[in-house]
Amino acid sequence: MAQTLAASSALPDLMPDRPGLLPMTIFLVLALIPAVAWFGPESYLLGLFTRVMVFAIAAMALDFICGYGGLVSFGHAAFVGIGAYAVGILGAHGITDMLVSLPTALLASAIFAYLTGTVCLRTKSVYFIMITLAFGQMAYFIAGSLAPYGGDDGLTIRLRSTLLGFPFLQNDRTLYYFVLLCLLLSYLVFRAILYSRFGRVFRGARENPTRMATLGFDVFRFQRVGYVIAGAVGGLAGFLLANATEFVSPAYMSWQRSGELIIMVLFGGIGSLHGAIVGAAGYLLIEEILGGITEQWKLIFGPLLVLVVLFARGGLLGLAGTIRGRLSRD
Amino acid sequence: MSTGLFVVQILNGLQFGVLLFLIAAGLTLVFGVMDCINLAHGVQYMLGAYLAVAFYALTGNFLIALVLALAAALVFGLLLEFVVFRHLYDRDHLEQVIATFGIIIFLNQAVKTVWGAAPLTLPIPEIFSGSIVLMPGLLYPVWRLVIIASGLAVAMLLYVLVSRTRVGMLVRAGATNARMVSALGVDIRRLFMILFGFGTMLAAFAGAMIAPILSVEPGMGDTVLILAFVVIVIGGIGSIRGAFLAALLIGLVDTLGRSFAIDILRLVMPPSPARTVGPAIASMLIYVLMALVLYFRPAGLFPARGR
């Protein structure tokens, strides 16, 4: 059986002058949230949406390799964890300056992606899924055995990352906007990559690797570069997550977390960058709202996932589009 | 460390291997032959254990409880196939992963709602509750021998079923090219449905058989799930023989690793760190093994022909 991914949102090959209306609206809404949060439980809402954005960054990176590159990674949470631990470990030694910790987080994740990608990318389809899972688990166990850094209990981060000694991320609102900025930058960078020559080869490798190879492209190299980029952005998400929760633990890297990231990608529609943001928001908000209503919320959530897969091709956005289409027809 | 202990550990490793195969058996069918990623395999295993406990509470007889549990699991499997899985065969792996992940979430919560969160237990049936002396001071429960025997029986059954019967041939053909097979007049849908039900039954059988030596609790299938997938991937998807050999290999590596990793490490480092690094390595061993196998053989040890 051919395993081509479902053609969700079709991508035009020529880059439009500016991002579409929907992505712009999403960023606008995100920018306005602190203003609205001011009227309610501020720290809680800011914290919630900061987390949404952090996972959106990780989900975008996953969507890049998964939705566009056809590489379904079940170990993506490892990159997030590595980025987070970079902050935690440096912090435990008194180093909080982000000019040190951020590049470290990016570099560590990128190296891990490079090394594991070299092994993983030799395999295909479900073998790839399993081997990425294996490496994710290895990272999880290693983190758990780091006794001086909390081991299984995790590590508290005393001070959020500073910039040249200035603790500007301590304020929740500043952190929020910083994360939003990172999200925007990641979005624009991914967009640029996808429409570049590299991006077209990368995407082409998903559709038909043989064709790419006959055209003279070293598919393996292209995929590995893409994998490293996704890993580094995952590390960025981890850096931000550590700062947002002021805590780091091996739980950030479990295979269940990798599964959740995959779900976020699906919720937003595979192969859609801004969809990843919607997917992350959808998943975390559903978890938060449903969880507040009943303890048995998973009885609803499980079947919901199944339904989304079965009927909502293109995730929640696609579903919204279908509903809109149906309504406008009547 | 004596030779006696070493031999016992090898036996333990082989036994664990057969246990792993028993757990993974149902998955080799659904995943291996029907090419559908079934993450719900773990919860099907869990359900088998819970159903066995429930029917045992009703009837007080293990055998009857087992039969009833298998019947209920079969019905459940058929239902699941009809409602969810038959729509998944044509989808890509990613969507199969998520849909079956959703089933895991649902069932883990469901068993907690129905049976409560506290762990349950199932006693070993009377006739098998004896033990044999394995080594001075160490008894080996007869029930474990029964589990090994059932694991071997299931291996035989599957091998014969898939490679030697007409049904098995149809299923393999259907997995490769469903349209062609149905064009030949075979009701491929019904075949897959029955097969899936059978796979569920195998998972449930493993759960029920192993329940007397393990805790029955929500989420018990999650660890087992990863192990089952590792077995199949190392063995090569689609190969029953591969899965069996991989299971034995993993059982041996894991058990011997846990038993002797520390002793080996103590040759190169002081005892105190060796004691904690050893188990850390031991827990990663099966993943390292899988990575190694896939590096040299990207399609597993014994990939089924033509895949």
Added chain:
Amino acid sequence: MKTSKLFVTVAAMALFGISGQAQAQEKLRIGVIATLSGPPAVLGQQLRNGVQLAVKDLGGKLGGREVEVIVQDDELKPDVAVSRAKALIERDKVDFVIGPIFSNILQAIFRPVTDAGVILISPNAGTSNFAGKECNANFFVTSYQNDQAFGVAGKYAQDAGLKKIFLIAPNYQAGRDALAGFKSFYKGEVADEVYVPLGQLDYSAELAKIAAASPGAIYVFLPGGMGINFVKQFRQAGLADKTVFLSAFTVDESTLPAQQDAAVGFFGGANWAPNLDNPQNKKFVAGYEKEFGAVPATYAFQSYDAVLLIDGALKLTKGNVADKDALRAALKKADFTSLRGGFKFNTNNYPIQDFYLVKVAKRGDGKFQTEIDKKVFTNFADPHAKDCPMK
């Protein structure tokens, strides 16, 4: 589509905002954060049940004020726990947070809760850092400091002259603490010290090692499902007859329903047992069994005590929670009748209490419980208090 996204966001925030506003200002609000999903859910449920039973027994009023209990699940995920804790503090405006079960969750929520000036009472997790250098005036513990529970069996083994003890625990921080805690009191010969990977199912390899070592006793720390599996297989391997079984958190009322006869005669170390002989405890155990149909474990009694602690303190401050200094002083006095008998706080807000060797027994009604065997520590203070700057 853009409108639907906007709508969802606004609706979500309205939901959050409104639920905060609608509550009456008079009621006292207590937040409970515990692990209510996954395999350890049974522990979180006991914690929650203990709180709810205490509130019910006190007639729904603490220190004369009506109380409302809001329960949140931490899902054993530290970042989710932080979010839920913040929801309790900011959206639900709780005055107290009772919880959590697990140490890593405590690590995560400690600062968000205490920095906000809310009193955090842990009815289970009691890590050493918060008993020592990082102690906090807003943090109280009604359980124990983890090391203490691990020391009970060690002291007993040392005093009883047990020889050649085999140690086994999972390979994570608590496991290492457990064996270190045991060895801090037991100075005899250790047959072997084995750490197993977390979540291990089959212990044949370890059981073979134990049989080969032929120890006089074995000390086990294998919580939850791991303990159930080990105990069953240990008994099935015939090792129970010749080896004294000492443990911590391995054979308790949360695992005994699954271990049943396999665990009878095994020892544990705890600060309480259901058969502890005092009137308030007898009433509690009977009430718990009637209400929830299960024998309570330490998780339940400690959270019950947490509520009693709050009640005692509020009686002293006449229901006032606004004056934080007075509230903290009142809490520190620990003016309540604990289910365990005597109760006193150390300078670091961890309890000074008695510890017992407990033994698993089968009751007349077929249920299983731990029973007091002998007292091992009297007024035992944890070793980290000296590092705490609070006096």
